[in-house]
Amino acid sequence: MMKSIKKLFSRKNKSPKSIRTTTSESGSEAQGPCETDNEKVVRAYVQKLNDHDMDGAKELIADGCVCIFTKADNMELEWTELAAEMVRIYDAFPDFNFRFDSSIDERKSDGVVVWSDVVPNGHHTGKPYGFGPCPAIETSGKYAENSPETIYFHVNEQGKISKKVIECSGDMSGPPGLYTQIGGFPLM
Template sequence: MGTTANGGACDTSRLEEPGQRETANEKVARAYAQTLNDHNMDGAKELFADDCRCIFTKADNMEMEFNEMATEIVKIFDAFPDFNFRFESSIDERKSDGVVVWSDFVPNGHHTGKPYGFGPCPAIEASGKYVENSPETIYIHVNEQGQIIKLVIECEGEMSGPPGIYTQLGGFPLM
């Protein structure tokens, strides 16, 4: 997977609240968000353990390996050169289990790149259309070595994940 630059991404380095010290796990979560907004899937891959599982709660707890998810994300980046995850909340580490929770991720971008298709659905030519998915809450499980071992993506609305993007572009409703 290649690295693609994204000049319009959110800079997560400015989100640490004054007087607050981030934990090591929160720093891993922030690094993951930054690699996504930089379209740097090679950098993201370095943050994940080899056997990491990615779970999507909206899709009946669909599970996939990180490499499978990364392949789909790269397709999105190719179709949406300005794609990023906008968020307004801060990250929070649940002290009971060390899971980092980051809510209100809002995937968005303009379809100005390659045609985009989801799964077996036909690709839709770029039209410049803006898409904005429903907010997501991400649960990031980090091991003692500082690697992400499980990523749970909880979507909060109908327009979520790649099916939501495809539907907004005019593909048949998948939801």
């Protein structure tokens, strides 16, 4: 498994095409003029996440989809586990979104759609937020912005996302990054 992930990342800069996109004020992105079907699936999925529409996002996910976090020693979560955490994040960060001003690339050799420079962010103005077994942090109003991520979406032949590999460029990543920024993990 690790070997295949390293192989995937080693081809990072060999993408045959790039589509420039722009972000609107609402955080949604304009569709590129030459998008492939797989790129459209990825764009629709990210839009569903930004709309906090987990039911709509689920429609774009294949059964058994796994999410791999490279920053956390290639920790794997089933999509259903990630979806449950996203609901907790939405409840705690009502304006949470994935901000982006980047291109989507599809690698023709392996069908992987790559979206780089995706920045998870939001204000902790909703419910208290706790990560895993850690105590919930009372609503703080603090703004949390994770480090930029590159997300590798594997889209199957049925047009569903079958795997996501999330590679973060900095220390603040995933739910632990949000939790840290609002006051969790004070001894770190």
